[in-house]
Amino acid sequence: MSDQENITPEVENEEQLAQEQVDAQATTEEAADDLVAQLQNEVAQLKEEVLRAQAETQNVRRRAEADVEKAHKFSTEKFARELLNVVDNLDRAMAMSPDDEVVKPFLEGIEMTHKSFTDTLAKFSVEAINPEGHPFDPELHQAISMVDAPDAEPNTVLNVVQKGYTNHGRLLRPAMVVVSKAAPKVDEQA
CATH class of the missing domain: 1.20.5 (Single alpha-helices involved in coiled-coils or other helix-helix interfaces)
Structure with missing residues (x-):
């Protein structure tokens, strides 16, 4: 098998x-x-x-x-914005002429108060914008008028009517300014 x-x-x-x-x-x-x-x-x-x-x-x-x-x-932003009126009033008071001997001590007190106030604002990063002589910046300035200024460049801030302020770089209030305008073009054909 x-x-x-x-x-x-x-x-x-x-x-x-x-x-x-x-x-x-x-x-x-x-x-x-x-x-x-x-x-x-x-x-x-x-x-x-x-x-x-x-x-x-x-x-x-x-x-x-x-x-x-x-x-x-930015927690102090609203508070700081309200205090700017006080700084403006102190600025106006300091603009008084100290011709009178009675007024001089008051002006010195106002100047010290103003300095103390602005130093306190600076501690909280509230800074003034004073652009006199600088080019106009619509993000920081508010033009309230334009004037002829032959000796200045066009769109230059000639005068600051009211200072502007920023808080940590953020605009609290724009500076109110007077701006120079371009000289009018002379018509050559006339």
Whole structure:
């Protein structure tokens, strides 16, 4: 008898079972590989979502810190704007002529009060804008009139009627100014 004929049905069943086990194991490995790939994709997506959430949280924190900083920086803005009238009145009082001996001590007191007041405003970053002789800047100045000034460049601030003020670089009140205008063109045909 040949080797083929010696194989009994039991051996055939065992071989068939072994082949089925190998096939099942291969199928299980493929399914496991698919599951691993799927889980790796899901982990990558979750990592990306976590990174985005962390970045968003960090952006919200930065924005909140910036808002708090601005609130601290500009919290005195309305108060400072109201005090500017006091500074203006002190400036007007100092413009009086000290011809009378009775007035001189009052003027000295007003000057000291003015200096103390402006120093206090400077501590809180309230700074005066006094642009006399500088070019007109519509973001910082408000022109109340324009006059002919042949000896000045056009659009130059000739006179400051009322000082302007900034707080931490933000405009509180524009300076009211008189600006030079360009000389009228002479008609050559006349």
